[in-house]
Amino acid sequence: MSQMLALTILLAILYTGDIVATRTKAWIPSVFVCAILFLIGYWTFFPEDIVSIAGINPVVATMFMYFLITNMGTLLSLKELKNQWKSIVISISGIVGIVVILFTIGAMIFDLQTMIVAIPPLVGGVVAAIVMSDGATAAGLDDLAVFAIVIYVIQGFAGYPITSIMLKREAKRLLKEHKSGNLHTIVQEQESAEKASEQPKLFARMPEKYNTDYFKFFRIAFVGLLAYSTSVALEPIVTVNALVLCLVFGVIASTVGFLEKQPLQKANGFGFAIMGLMLFIFDGLKRATPDMLVRIIVPLVVSILLAVIGMYIFSFIAGKILKVSPNLAFAISLTALYGFPADYILTNEVVNSSTTDEKEREMLLSHMLPPMLVGGFISVTITSVIIAGVFVNWL
Template identity: 65%
Template sequence: MAQMLALSIIVLVLFIGEAVSIRTKAWIPSIFVSGVLFLLGYWTFFPADIVALSGVPPAVAVMLIYLLITNMGTLLSLQELKDQWRTILIALSGIAGIIAALFGIGTLLFDYQTVVVAIPPLVGGLVSALIMSEGAAAAGFPTLAVFAIVIYVVQGFAGYPLTSIMLKKEGENLLTKYRNNELILKEMPTNQPGTVDKAVKEPRMFAKMPDKYNTDFFKFFRLALVGYLAYLTATLLTPVVEISPFVLCLLFGVIARSIGFLERHPLQKANGFGFAIMALLLFIFDGLKNATPSMMLEILYPLIGCIVIGVVGMYIFSFIVGKLLKVSKEMAFAVSLTALYGFPADYIITVEVINSLTKDEKEREVLTSHMLPPMLVAGFITVTIVSVILAGIFVGFL
C-alpha cells in the first residue's frame, strides 16, 4: 500500500469518528467510532503496519509524547488552582476512589496486572493510555497492551450519560435557587485551562526580543529543549530513584512557563498541536492491530468490570469529600466524572445541559458561571495532569 493512500485512509477514519461525535453532540465519542473502524479495518483489509506505512513510526510517536506532555505543563496556572481548590480536591478524591475500589475489589476479580494497566487510562486520556499500552507490551503482556487502549476508547460511554444526569439535577437546583433570589451571577475566569491568553506578552524571558524572531521553529526548539532536560534528569536519577521522564516533562513544563522560558500552549502557537494529536491518535490505534476477535471477547469482562467498579468508587469518595466541602453530591460526582473524558467533552456536555434547562439568557449565564468553571478545571487536572503522573508511576509496577 502506498504511503499517501495509507495516510488518507486512516485520517479519514479519524474524521468519520469526529463527524459522528459532532452529529450526535458528543454522545457517541469520536474515539469510540474511530476505534471500531480501526478494528474492522485490521480484521479485513488494513495492512498490520498501516500506521507505520503512513509515516508515523514509534520514534515519531515518542517524540510527540515528549512535546505534548511538556506543552501540558505550560497550561497550569497556580491562580486557577487557587480559585478552584474545592473542585480539585473533589476531582482528586474521585481518582482516589477509582484506585481504592480497583485495588480493593478489582484485584479480587481480576489479576494484579490488569488492575494496574486499567487505572491510568480510566482516569486519563490519550497520553496515559499510550504510556500504559507501551509499558504492558514491553513487560510481555500483549493482551493488556490492547486492553489499555480499549478502556480508553470506551470509558466515555460511562461518563457522558452519568455526567449529563448529574448536571441536569444540579442545574435544576441552581435554577430554583436563582428564581427564589438565593443565587447570583458569578464572575467568570477570564482564562480557562487550555486556552491561550493573547493579552500577556509571553515568553517573558524573551520579552525584549522582536516578535518576528519568535518563530515556530524557535517555539519548537524551546519545547524540545525542556523535554530533553526532563529526559536527562530522569536518566541521571535512575541509579537513585526510578522516575518516568514523562512525569518530569510535566513538571519541567510548569517550571519553564513560570520562569518565562516557555509561553502558554507553545505547541498550539507553533501550529503543531493538531498534527501532534493526529499522529498520536494514529499511533495509539496502531496498538489495535493485535486485537483479534477472540482477544476482544477475553478482555470484555475485565473491561466492563473495571469501569463499573471504578465509577462506583469514584462516586463514594467524591460524595464524602463533597459533603465535607459543602458541594452538592450531583456537582461533586459530575466534577469527578470528567476524569473519564476531559476537554472538550466536559465543555460540550455542560453547555448542552444548560441550554436544555432554560431559554432565558440571564439564567443561562448564571448556570454557566456556577457549573462551567469547575467542570473545565476538573477535566484539566484529572486528564491532563494527574493521569500522566499516575501512568508514569504505575508503568513501573508491571
C-alpha cells in the same frame, strides 16, 4: 499499501469520528467512533502496521507526547496546579475504588491472579499494561499476558461515552450558574490572565517578527529536553517518568515567562501533533484480535464493569466530602481508563457542543479542563506505573 493511501484512510477515520461527535453533540465521542472503526479495519483489510506505514512510528509519537504534554503544562499556573489538590484526591479515590472492588468482588468471581493482572492496566497507562503482560508471560500465564494488553486497549470503550455524559451534565450545571451571575468573576479573571500572558515575559522586549514558529518549537523542545535530562539524572535515586516532568516543567516555564500559554497552538502545530498521537494510540488495537477477545471476553467485561462501579462509589464519596459535583468527580476518576490526550479531546468536544458563546466556552474550559488533565496524569502516568511495579511481583 502506499503511505499516502494509509494516511488518507486513517485521516478519514478521524474525520468520521469528528462528524459523529458533532452531529450527536458529543453524546457519542469521536474517540469511541474511531476505536470502533480501527477494530473493524484491523479485523478486515488493514495491514497490521498501517499506522507506521502512514508515517507515525513510536519515535515520532514520543516526540508528539513531549510537545503536547509540555504544551499542556502551560495551561496550568503553579497556583492553579496547587488549587487542583481536590482533583488529585478524587483521582486517587477512584483508583482505590478499582483496587477494593476487584480484590473483593472480582477475586470471588474469577481468581486473584486475574485481578492482579487487570488492576494496573485498568488504572491507566500502556507502561503498566506492558509490565503486567511481561510479568504474566514470565510466570507462564500466557492468557493473562494477552489479557493485560487487551484490557488496556478496550477499556476506553467504557470510559469515553460515560465521561462524555458526565461532562455534558457538568457543563449544563456550570452554564446555569454562569447565567445566574455566579461564575462571571472567574471568567473575567481568566480573560485578564490570558491577555497578560499573551507574550512570554522573558522575551517581552524581543520584536514579534523574531518570535517565529520555529522559535516556539525550539523552546517547547528545550523544556522537553530539560524534563528528559532531569528524569535520567534522578534515575539512580528515584524513577520519575520524563513525561510527568514535561507537565511540571511546562507549568514552570509558563510561570517564569519562558513559554507563552499554549505555544503549540500558536506555532500551528497542535492539530498535527494530536493527529499523530491519536493514530499511535489507536494502533494498539491491532493486538485485539477476534479470537483473543472471545477467550477473555467475560473477565474483560466484568473487570471493566466492576472498575467503573468502584470508581463511581469512591469518587462520589470523595466529591461529597470535598464539595465537588458528582458529575465532575466521576469524570475525573474515569480518566484512569484512557488518560491524555483523550481527556483533553473529550472535554473540548463537550465544551464545543454545549455552547457557541466564546466566553461561555472559556468559562467551561477553565472549570473542567484542569481537573480532567490533572486527574489523568495522576492515574495514568504516575499511579498506574507504581501499582504495576508492585503487583508484578505478586504473580
